[in-house]
Amino acid sequence: MKKPIIGITLDSEDPGAYSNMPWYALRQNYADVITQNGGLPIALPHEPEMTDHYLDLIDGLVVTGGAFDVDPAMFGATSRHSTVVTKDKRTAFERNIAKAMLKADKPVLGICGGQQLLHVILGGTLIQHIPDEVENALAHEQPNPRTEAGHDVSVREGTLLHRIVGTSTLPVNSAHHQAAKDVSENITVNATAPDGVIEGIEDNRYRFCLGVQWHPEYLISDGDRKIMEAFIQEAAK
Template sequence: MRTRPLIGVTLDSEPAGGWSKLPWYALRQNYFDAVIAAGGLPVALPHEPALAAAYLDEIDGLLVTGGAFDVDPALWGGGAPHPKVTLKPGRTDFELAATRAALAKDKPVLGICGGQQLLAVAFGGTLIQHIPDEVPGALAHEQPNPRTEPGHEVAITAGTLLARIVGNPRMAVNSAHHQAVATAGSGVINAVAPDGVVEGIEHPGHRFALGVQWHPEYAIDPRDPSIFTAFVEASR
């Protein structure tokens, strides 16, 4: 019998060239480290959409990670991709299938950065394709300072799951994104940046379906680890 819940972690992917002469998967170690520190047993999930439901039969929770790419606007009615949009169709197809399978089985889902944006699409929501073009006076959400430092603060909505988890109305966060959630579909917004950009979403109709735009695996704010702890505990 497992004493740690099995947490499926989605991977990033790159084509042949650069580091490898063949296509390859990769992910920063701190995603896995954060899950382990919270009491989970992380396993990596390759991009096979046809196997998404089978994976969800085995794992106890799903962590959808971020990366330097975007959700295809065609999946949420966003029209033609903005010139700054980068697509990874194989990854998105798998992550969307896995997220929908997790929600259908009411298994916990935590979406981080691009994972939050994908979760919003799974909720029936929409995205901002390029923040500088759509948000007047926007902050530098692709922060110029290192990702190991705060980029800005977020305000957390009282009474939400996120508020209960972190126990504070504000958090310092890092910021590495040019897109953002515009609408949360059937979900609710639980955190915003000072410029009004959505920084967190959740779905009260599910046991645990939470997305954050920042990267809590860096533990920039002392409350960041509690997000992973709550996710892993919900997966037991």
């Protein structure tokens, strides 16, 4: 049986450390979890004008996270928090390919920063820095390892996420200083943290459009395994 081809967006870095030239990066577990669930992972360089070619090639898309932020101008903000760091070419590519995949109704999974980009594409806005906007906020940039849970989330019944994980509470790892804020009429919030921060979104106009603020590729729970499994199964259809 043909394996579904899953495009994974790369991170990008300026010269230094690994190479004295600009370089791409991807944690191995993003690819490993796709392979383990029967998919064929392919890394996607940031070529915004090549979107149509990538679209013809891949059956599903994972928009990954990274230590950077969506440009606040994309969601209509008139100011930028001092902590905001952007990677404009990466964001332009991820926006283009995610929009194209959704238009073609191919499965899209946004992880951490990928969830935030998906939220903006679907018409939402972002909290630019959680500690400044959320009273008594949890440590969403958890101090313990990402292989452990930082906190739990409540999963909303009746959502795609709830149908996948089959539980109302899920332990998650947490590595973000921004989060989804205002929602559009197309966005369904499917998970929240105890401090009220939005942890998951979906858009039911599409057969699989799911964003999670945590990192299910670490497989720290059975729910994480089910998310990755459901995404690959949908891409295989």
